[in-house]
Amino acid sequence: MSWKLTCQDAADGSGDLVLELPDDLMQAAGWKVGDVLELEGDLAHGGAIQLKKTVLCDVCGAGTVETGHGVLEARWRDGECEGLCLCKVCFDYAMATLRREHDVRHLFDEEGQ
Ligand SMILES: [Zn+2]
Incomplete structure (x- = not known):
C-alpha cells in the first residue's frame, strides 16, 4: 500500500518540513501517536520515501x-x-x-x- 502525501514548510524558519499522516495510513501501518518513525528516501528531490516505525x-x-x-x-x-x-x-x-x-x-x- 502507498499514500501520496504533501510535505508542508514548518513555517518556523528552520527549513523543516511537516508531513501530516492521515488516520487510515496510521491505522494500516499500526502506528500510534508518540511512535518514533525513521525516514528513508530522497525527500529533497521529490522522490518516494519510506517510513518505518523505530522500536x-x-x-x-x-x-x-x-x-x-x-x-x-x-x-x-x-x-x-x-x-x-x-x-x-x-x-x-x-x-x-x-x-x-x-x-x-x-x-x-x-x-x-
Ligand atoms: Zn537496550
Whole structure:
C-alpha cells in the first residue's frame, strides 16, 4: 500500500518540513501517536520515501533500526499479556542471565536426567 502525501514548510524558519499522516495510513501501518518513525528516501528531490516505525528498547531506550529488536513476551492463561522490546545488548544480557541461572540450577544434576 502507498499514500501520496504533501510535505508542508514548518513555517518556523528552520527549513523543516511537516508531513501530516492521515488516520487510515496510521491505522494500516499500526502506528500510534508518540511512535518514533525513521525516514528513508530522497525527500529533497521529490522522490518516494519510506517510513518505518523505530522500536526503542524498553530498558535502555536505544533505537533498534540497524540491528532489529528482540521481544520478551508472556501471554498468561488469564488473558494478561506483558512484554518488553529489547535492543540487541539488553536482549543478549537477558538471555545470558537466564542461561546462567539455568546452569546454576542444574549444576549438580546427573547427566542424562
Ligand atoms: Zn537496550
